[in-house]
Amino acid sequence: MPQPNRRVLVRSIDDISIEEVPTPQPGDDELLIRSTVVGVCGSDTHAALGHHPFIDLPYRPGHEVVGVVAAAGKGVQDFAPGTRVIIEPNLYCGRCAQCRSGRYNICRQLEVFGCQIPGGMADLFTIAADRVHRVPETMSDVRAALVEPLATPVHAVAKAGELTGRTVAVLGAGPIGLLVLAAARHAGAARIVVTDLLDTKRERAVRLGATDALPADATGLAAEAHAVLGGPADVVFDCVAREQSMAQAIDLVTKGGQIIVVGVGAPGPTPVRLDLVQDSEIRIEGTLMYTADDYRTSIDLITSGAIDADEIITATYPLEEAGKAFAAALQPEHVKVLITIAGT
Structure with missing residues (x-):
């Protein structure tokens, strides 16, 4: 049988x-x-x-x-x-x-x-x-x-363009956030700050190469992150995709900077400070999944030991x-x- x-x-x-x-x-x-x-x-x-x-x-x-x-x-x-x-x-x-x-x-x-x-x-x-x-x-x-879970962060990081020497903030230290951290490091980001509510996740982010990891609910989070990065972040990867994280992303990013939404957002509207988006020429962009090129890059990253x-x-x-x-x-x-x- x-x-x-x-x-x-x-x-x-x-x-x-x-x-x-x-x-x-x-x-x-x-x-x-x-x-x-x-x-x-x-x-x-x-x-x-x-x-x-x-x-x-x-x-x-x-x-x-x-x-x-x-x-x-x-x-x-x-x-x-x-x-x-x-x-x-x-x-x-x-x-x-x-x-x-x-x-x-x-x-x-x-x-x-x-x-x-x-x-x-x-x-x-x-x-x-x-x-x-x-x-x-x-x-x-x-x-x-x-390979598959890494391909989504690889695709997101590629959307940021050249990261060599630039500063990055990653909101959320779950699986996707940690893999965004790894992909951004490999892409040449100079300094990376990660945020999360949990001590254990922040500690893991530092072990994986974050310049620093800060409590996501910290009072004055933007000022602390700017101090770590030497100023506002060139690119923010929002791996949480909620109203609070988007508000933090706008506070964290530099004028003319980029916010990439990686996390799956909740259904329904999310308030965004459009006055700040417009006045600072902030670019907000979504990212979905990957293509075969991202798979090949992911395979290379894992094979290299990154x-x-x-x-x-x-x-x-x-x-x-x-x-x-x-x-x-x-x-x-x-x-x-x-x-x-x-x-x-």
Whole structure:
């Protein structure tokens, strides 16, 4: 008898179960992938809590996926069974103006594997062959699980342009904020200040190379940050994306500076001091996901040792304990929680 194909089903943060589904078969130009390691993303926990503006419950997660090719469908020639791969989960139309210009990360019809489409937090799944990248032979599966979460900060940092010698503020020291810190350091930022409410997260940011880390609720935060940076920040990365963090970003950034919104904002309006934005010529820009170029850069960063995986990966759980993995990912002491698939 064939072994059942297990897949995680999230109805709520308190109702995460394993469903058994038929083993899928790869169609034309598709791969059948056997999962080995899957990350739990902040968007996964937000969705499980019912707070994500673009993911409806119930859903079947798994977009930070490392796996092994189990079979290839008709028309696939570049991925033999046994090839280790990582998933690039943005599923785009290829026809809209954004896709045609190469910015398929903001496709007008974008869907995300593991968010709107059942994902890879399962024993086996299928996906188009053009949505996977090879894992370098020297990279472990656990480190490969950081490629997707790192690609979003890499994309955000690239939006800031040349960072060599410039000053940066990063709001929020969660997984994305810490990886923005790492990407900005690698891009040549001269000084970087990180803010967060928790002592442990600020301490981790300093260990990962922040010039200093300040309490996000400190009175006079802007003045303290300016003192660390030698003046207002050239670029602020808002990895929190709430009313308070946006207000802080405007106070922190220099005239003519740039604010890049990396975190997923809450639904509804967010007040912004447009008088200050206009008077200081502040540029506010959003950033969404990544492209293949960002994946390649992420792979290079991890391979080079620029990312301290031991500081980022703080817990692992087996697939059958997915509920515990989600609960752990909500705990502030954790950065990146991984799920490993038994038998791999």
